[in-house]
Amino acid sequence: MVSLPGGSLDSWTVKSIVGTMFPILVVLSILELGSGFVLETLEETYLGNPTLLVLVPVMIDMGGNLGAILSSRLSTRLHLGVLEFDPRDTVLWTNILAILALAGTIFTILGFVAYGVGHLITGEPMALWDLLVISVVSGMLLAVVAIVLSIGATYVSYKQGLDPDDTTIPVVTNVCDILGVIILSVVAIAVLGGPPLHVVLLEELGAMLVVF
Template sequence: MVVPGASAGSLGTWNWRRIVGTMFPLLVVLSIIVLWAGITLENAEEMLEQYAILAVMVPTMVDMGGNLGAILSSRLSTRFHLGTTELDPRDRILWANVGAIFALAATIFTGLAIGAYYLGILIGSPLPFVSLLTISLISGMSVAVIAVVFSFAATYGSYRLGIDPDDTTIPIVTNVVDVFGMVIFIGVSALVLPL
């Protein structure tokens, strides 16, 4: 499938060999990087057993961070394809998208703390609400910053290298956010809670 008006070597050309050639090595590298998140989680097993509600928060924390990055990456990729952005710092729409990601992150991670607090009471693993809110917001907003930075870097880098950002940004951003999200969450939890 070729986008009308696109040249044979442009981003508008769909070629499965090019996509596989680009994505396979990238996915291998990203899979190795994600092992770090698993090792971090395994090393935190004692803390997660002591505070069971944290184990419940982990999937949501990591998943939501990746989703925030995927949202921004998709919006940036679309704007590149439409030719409506060049990552100009004066671009108000660009800053509105970043602001929306941070507002969504603050809402989601506050909701996560509230849900975890009440679920902790229900399952008999309560933690003080202030502790859960601190862990959730510091971790979540840090993950949002990482998601924004890597969304911009992956989208712009792919575009500059002549690779369709739609093929690369979401795998890069979600994997990187998974790793850093896990490391940050475990680190913040260890600092906030007594072990």
């Protein structure tokens, strides 16, 4: 079992909290611009299938929320000194399976809700099966990413002697925002057809370089 050295209260100072979180938030804020760039690059794909736009905010929000739940539970166990970074830790696996079960349930429901909203807004929503596949597959992939990020961020915080309460949730939620858009876009392109995401991004970057 592991716990934070020196006691968790040692990090409860303005200097410690700001010193830890400020550089992290600056870097994450810059990276967040990437999700906007992806959305702008795939504007035609999303406008051609407006029902997909219903998925975007919920997808990135729920991915971050699931990661935040696991990060919070891991941080609590670390502070209590009962966390084990061991594949045989049954409590850790219970938490992971709970997150995956939540993701499967939420993103399945999201597919049906998005279909209904799309029907109300456009009158001609995407095929329900396509929407369910996009929602569930991208949602489960994002949940796996959130789990890996949560465990990784907690472990790195522990090894560096940082308070995971200051680091894990900002890292997990912001990175899930970025990767959520990318994963959703990749899955949508795979299901609906179209040029691969990296090809579209390279073309957009090339066009920007020509302008400059």
